Amino acid sequence: MLRRHLLKLSMAVAVAGSFVAGTAFASDPIKVGAVAPKTGPLAGGAAVTHWPNIQLWVREVNDRGGLNVGGEQRMLELIEYDDQTNPQETIKAVQRLATQDNAEIILAPYSTGLNLAAAPIFHRLGYPQITSTTTTDNAADLSSKFDTLFFTLGTNSGITGDAAKVFSDLREQGVIGNKVAMVNVADAFGIELMASAKPAFEEAGFEIVYETSYPLGTQDLSPIMKAAKAANPDAFVAWSYPPDTLGLTEQAMIEDLQVGAFYTAVATAFPLYIGKFGDAAEGVLGIGGVNTESESFKDYAARHKEVTGQDPDYWASGMMYATLQILEQSIETTGTLDRPTLIKHIKETTFDTVMGPMKFDENNSNPSFWTVGQWQGGKFKGVASTGREGVVPVVKKEGWK
Amino acid sequence: MRFSGDDWRHIAIAVVLIAIAALLPFGGNAYYLSLGVNIAMYTALATSWALFSGPTHYISLATAAFFGIGTYVTGIGIETTPYPMLLVLAALAGAAVAALVGLATLRLSGIYFVIFTLGLAEMVRQIVTWWQNQAGSKGTYVLTNLTEADIYWQLLGLCAIVWATGWLIGRSRLGFALRIIGDDETVASHSGINTALVKVALFMVSGSVAAVVGAMIAPRYVYIEPASAFTPMLSFQVVIMALLGGTGRLWGPLVGVIPFTLLWEVISSSFPNQTTLLLGVCFLIIVYLLPKGFVGLLQKIRMRASGESARDEALA
């Protein structure tokens, strides 16, 4: 009697086990294609913002058993390519991922230039291209031409407009006067930000007492800093790239530039910045910012550090991860990898991400993004945004410790 | 100019081959088409490069400078000027800059010329960005309705023009002068050939072709940035491909472009994390094993084959 029960029980377990085993081994993995710089001028930035997030996401999804596509658990198989910061290589790699590798998901590339070069082909193939490292004022034109293209990081005018606002607030508090020294790196991003910032600051009542551009890769920024200091500004703004962000900050320390507000652009939000300058970075303003009190962000940052060994940056890293979450949630909610369905879903839904709720407007653009952040107490806190929660007040820059 | 029977045969073969190449977009495989665009682009660049550097033995690394100028001509003019006009403007701009550079560098020998042209791309880039900065540019977008196939056909057409030009030059007095210059420049100048003018003229040809290529590729970039328009890598790739194929023949560069592009593609796709490393290794292998390019290799094989047959005859 007992034996027959045991027999039935073991048979039931065996059958149940084969069911489980059957479903676990029956599904093919989903091929996920990713192309971004591993070499070339933008490799440094991609190594901080782009690749670690992909590594984190794939690991977490696979640890959970994969993505649930209409009831089927499918693991992610990552295919990576290095586009060497060359748009033609990006285009070729996307093409390769679609036609040779049969990738069902292709992640958006890194940076404005490479994403825009890839936009026609993403559009032609119909893959959703949810960018996280592209800033443009032309979202309306671009999304009407490429309806597969989505923007999360915001617009140049948002960045510069809010910078002008933050500086105005500081002026109203009596922290700074109205004299600003403004410089920019002579590369596409720097030029565009400068073109948009100058009128914004002037309209806000600031007088630009020193302005100049400098070539990318300038080895000696001291003439610029000396000239800026000589113009006696109350505030300093630089639309700069990582090497010159670090260089200008160092020069400001050497010259002991006494301003109530000091702003450098790209890479101010990188862990590298606080790593190099430590306490001296206190009060420095830059592009980006996060709600450092947000539980979801804190959790994300901890996981990022644990899985990849490095901290996320405080501008685009979180956005990049959010775009991966959007993809994941779209696939699991619609239960399919069918691209038109996914795109429709992405356009219509509000997603819950590590950066908070995210919804795309009629130009496929995320209207709420962080614009200005400030190093306060060793954290890069968001002090201005176009609609994100958790904005903290901005403080004065108290010299260089 | 009279064409011999042989000439007509060569022209016919070339036309047939080009017609076959033009069928690529109809094959339906977008991946091969994108490779085709790359090949057509590099062939136009490498062949026009070889038109100048082959006879004069001056290695020009200025290709990126002209290419960049061309992309910016399209980038800036796309909203206001009709597209075909942009191509003409790019050609003129390239020729003008090449003329200036050519005249300025005439007295420079070998290596000085190389370094000068290398820095040229950087300098042009700086000037363009400085000017853009002054003008307060809000981003250079190129949004057109041109498809990959359109770009491919345009580049193919440009290749045909370059080959035709090279072929005609080879049969003209200019070509004759070039051969003499290549053999012995002192003799050439003593024979009354204006070596300076010849060199500048050829440099202008290669400069304007490179600019037109840039203008045609701009729609593919969609967003024009100085870094991608003036990338020095481009100059080196063109040189390597032309030298790989061999500059002794008009079709030499083509024979270099195709395997090189395919090799690049194989390495990029198979070794994403060691792409740069393996590309470097391949360059080294090419330099060591194929000093005269495929053309040279072919000649060696032919010589050996005819040497053997001559020997066989002698022994018979």
Add this chain to the structure above:
Amino acid sequence: MDILITGIVLGGTYALIAMGLNLQYGVARIMNLANGEMLVAGGFAAFWLYTGAQVSPILAIFLVAPVTFVLNWLIYKIMLRPLVKRAKTRGQLEADSILATFGLAFVLVGLMIWAFGGDYFSYSYLSRPVEIFGSNFGLNRVVAFICAVVICGLLYLWLNHSRAGMAIRAISVSPSSSGLVGIDVPRLSAIAFALGGAVTAMGGALISTFLTLDASTGVLFTMKALIIVIMGGVGDVRGTIIAALILGIGETMVASFIDPGLTLAAAYLLFILILLFRPEGLFGRRLT
């Protein structure tokens, strides 16, 4: 006044970048396009030693120099010697060496990425101000300048007051004739190349104290170095130093008086002008 000092200090930086290349091209006749990568490698080594073992970059130089000397010596012997033997004319050697070292540059970038990753690296060392004649300058730059002076000075003394140095100078004038008078050209060329590589790496270690580098930034330095070496005239250490100083002061003046956005254009203009009036460079020899 401070423009002059800034310019001179910048010139010192440039001299560090270009000195090694001058030795490699002037003597060994190798136009080394991987020069910038060797510089970045030196910078990486200094970064690694500083952040990992708290070793000051000044001391790191003494570790970096012998290692890169041997490395470059091996590169010459294994990679470049076959090209030298194969080349029938000087022009062909130059062309071949450009292509080969271009491939080498790729290999070095690939190796550095594999070893260190693609991130930027930067550290703060001596980034305090030091006051000279009433203006502030970065101490790290000034120290780098002093080291550059010492290194260039030692090189100059060695090249001009030692037998080996004289032999090397002879080779840079004419390799074939040097061979005729019993100078071991292959051996000394290898030593010159190795020495050039070591000097470049030392320069990289010093520069990393005040510049941000990553594995792909080598190419910028190569271009600057090439301009300086050609402008100064190949083969003479003095030429490189003078050209570097002229470039440093010129760029600083343009940045201060005209527009920092035109520094490279100005450098280039200087380059063109010098070559127009002296096609062989400032201290170069007219090629027969």
